[in-house]
Amino acid sequence: MKIDDPAVVSEVREALARYEKALMEDDIAAMDDLFRQAPQTVRYGVGEVLYGYDEIAAFRRGRGGSPQRKLGRVEIATYGDSFATANVEFFREGTDRRGRQSQSWVKFPDGWKVVSAHVSIEGSGS
Template identity: 75%
Template sequence: MMINDPDTVAEVEQAFYEYERALMSDDVPAMDALFHDAPTTVRYGVGEVLYGADEIREFRRGRGGSPQRRLGRLAIATYGPDLATANVEFFRDGSDRRGRQSQTWVRFPDGWKVVSAHVSIEGSSS
C-alpha cells in the first residue's frame, strides 16, 4: 500500500479546500455534495452529534452558516488511492482558542467524499 502518494494527497487537499470554501460561504448544496450520502456518514460537531447524511443535511439547513475562521496547520494522510484523513487546526474570528477538525475521506466513483467528521474547540464542554 502506498502511503501519501503525492497525486492522491493533492486530490484530497483540493477536495478539503473546496469544502472549506463551501463552509465559509454557507454553500449548503456544495457541502452536501462533498459528504457521502449514506446513513453510515457521521458528523460530530462542537454541540451536535449527527448520524447519517439526512441528519447532517437537516442541521446545515437550520444552522444559518458556520462561524468564520482561519485555518492553522493542515495534515493530510492518504492510505492507498482511495482513503485519506484530513486534520486541521482552526481559530474562529475573534477568538484565540484553537479548534480541531478531523475528516475521513473516501474516493467513490463520483469523487472524494467525507464519511466521518469531528469538530471540537479546546476548552469547550459542548
C-alpha cells in the same frame, strides 16, 4: 499499499479546499455534495451529534451558516488511492481558542467524500 502518494494527497487537499470554501460561503449544496449520502456518514460537532447524511444535511439547513474562521495547521494522510484523513486546526473570528476538525475521506466513483467528521473547540469540553 502506497502511503501519502503526492498525487492522492493533492486530490484530497483540493477536496478539502472546496469544503472550506463552501463552509465559509455557506454553500450548502457544495457541502452536501462533499459528504457521502449514506446512513453510515457521521458528524460530531461542537454542540451536535449527527448520524446519517439526512441529519447532517438538516443541521446545515437549520444553522444559518458557520462562524468564520482561519485555518492553522493542516495534515493530510492517504492510504492507497481511495482513503485519507484530514486533520485541521482552525481559529474562529473573535477568539484565540483553537478548533480542531478531523475528517475521513473515501474516494468513490463520483469523487472524494467525507464519511466521518469531528469538530471540537479546545477547552470547551466538546
